[in-house]
Amino acid sequence: MPELLVGPMLRYADEDGSSVWVETSSPCEVAVVVNGVRATARTFTVHGHHYAVTEVGETGEYTVELDGDQVWPLDDFPPSRIRPVTDLRQVAFGSCRTTVPHDEAHEATHGVDVLREYGKRLMEGEDPVDLLLFLGDQVYADELSAEMLAFIRARRDDGPDEIVDFDEYAELYRQAWTEPLVRWVLSVVPTAMIFDDHDVRDDWNTSATWRREIAQVPWWSSRVVAALGAYWIYQHIGNLSPSEREADPTYAKITAGDVDGGATLDEFAALADADPSSNRWSYSRDVGHNRLIMLDTRCARRLDPDRRSMVDDAEWEWFAERATGDVDHLLIGSSVPVFLPSGIFDVESWNEAVAGGAWGRRAALVAERIRQAIDLEHWGAFRKSFDRLGSLLIDISAGRRGRAPATIVLLSGDVHYSYLAAATSATGDLNHARIYQAVCSPIRNPLSRVVRFANVVGQFGVATLVGGLLARTARLPRRAFRWKITDGPWFPNVLATLDLDGRSAAVRWHTARPLYEKLVEIPLTAPPMSR
DSSP: OOOEEEEEEEEEEETTEEEEEEEESSOOEEEEEETTEEEEEEOEEETTEEEEEEEEOOOEEEEEEETTEEEESOTTSOOEEEOOOOSOSEEEEEOOBOOOOOSHHHHHHHOOOHHHHHHHHHHTTOOOOSEEEEOSOSSOTTSOOHHHHHHHHHHOSSSOSSOOSHHHHHHHHHHHHOSHHHHHHHHHSOEEEOOOGGGTOTTTTSOHHHHHHHTTSTTHHHHHHHHHHHHIIIIIHHHSOHHHHHHOHHHHHHHSTTSOOHHHHHHHHHHHHHOGGGOOOOEEEEETTEEEEEEOOSTTOBOOGGGOBSSOHHHHHHHHHHOOSSSSEEEEEESSOSSOOHHHHHHHHHHHHHHTTTTOHHHHHHHHHHHHHTTOOSGGGSHHHHHHHHHHHHHHHTTBTBSOOSEEEEEEOOSSSEEEEEEEETTSOGGGOOEEEEEOOOSBOOOOHHHHHHHHHIIIIIHHHHHHHHHHHTTOOOOSEEEEEEEEEEOSOOEEEEEEETTEEEEEEEEESSSEEEEEEEESSSOOOOO
16 A cells, blocks of 8 residues: 655645645555545656655645545644635745754754744644745755664665765655654645755855865765755655646656656756756746746856856846836745845955956965855855846836836845845935845754854954955945845744735744744835834
8 A cells, every 4th residue: 555755745836726746655646635526646756756746726625545545634633725826925935944853952952943833833723824935955965864864874884974866865855844743734835945055965056166076076976966856856846837847848758657767857967967057947936916936046056267157147038037027026036145244245255256366376276265164155256146136126126127016025045044134226225125135044953152143243243344345355346236134133943924915015034932923023115124
């Protein structure tokens, strides 16, 4: 009898229906049953693992059957329910969630899992958000738990304590998403995802030098192919609408017939790593009067020193075509923040220039080591891309690309602290900004108190003093726009919620102390006030 290993996960959802993703223990027919109506799909196989995506047109409570036997819902949990998504009125978002047990010892080191605490609130009767965005580091492939290390050591005696193949990635996702309460949350809240470095490996695609050096590691080629293949299976295909999945040639080939699609997926993943323009991980959704663009800011990078950019030309053209007005709110997901504290932004821009040769070859080598050592890899470290993005955002907010949205909200994670920034043109009024950066990180992976203090001193103190000076020494151009951190930083484990009501908007951060509760709420369509 087949078993349900991971899922059901409620993924893409709109007014026409929803996609339900599952992993099973053996090939079978998967049925999602709503109001007596059965939506079915046959599993497909990749590297001996079995998956299905079922398209469901009904709304209401649902059950899941495998070959006719009901396997969902679990005992002691409320029924899972599919709700119609006709507008984005409430969007939750966050990043950076480690997978460790939820006992007292691990909560002392990793804090309370805010996603799990959110689940408790849902079980008490709170309505789910319309969409939950995971903005990177859904799994930590380079910071393995004791349970994950035990799995690796049980299946092989040699090799590194690193994930090196698809089976190990599959187990990593299983451990991340099958804690019963988290599993139930993922069955009732539609989710959209994008990767960041830890989904593959720390500092992934920081620079051309990083890629050359990691390519010399013996197990890296199998690791990156497994990482991108697993991401495609566990995260990416659920981001797509049914029509986008149907048009995807890799999906069509893997799901055709009963042949194991592992070789096909490996070939796809190897090409996606070697030639990012061969595939697009970014995606866009129009829901009601709002638009979400999730932008790949990791795999799509161009790292040639002479043409270094956060996204390649084809990716930028795709993004610019969709980054327009004529919506109430434009949401842009970028796993790495665009607007950092201004001092650290200047340090990143200076470092990129020096690593590119502005101070000579010897200084370039030192700058590259600094870049990798302290993660100088955000938009400030891709200065031309930053300037181009900023100019585009200013044009949208000024109504030069259609009717100006009430807000443009950049949603990010990565940095392990949370904050809100407001941005405008060089001559604009920050107290009447339309452009915001909302960062929510981590869901569960807090910095130690010592590192928190170092971040405040370094990024908000020392960097502020020296960043501008360093930028001038590297002869960097003046910025065409400006921004400021209006609220934060906050360092606890958090999950944020963006509330959209017509052309009004507000953002809230929630933490667990020990209950899921509001940390702060800030209106975006009123002048932001510094705190």
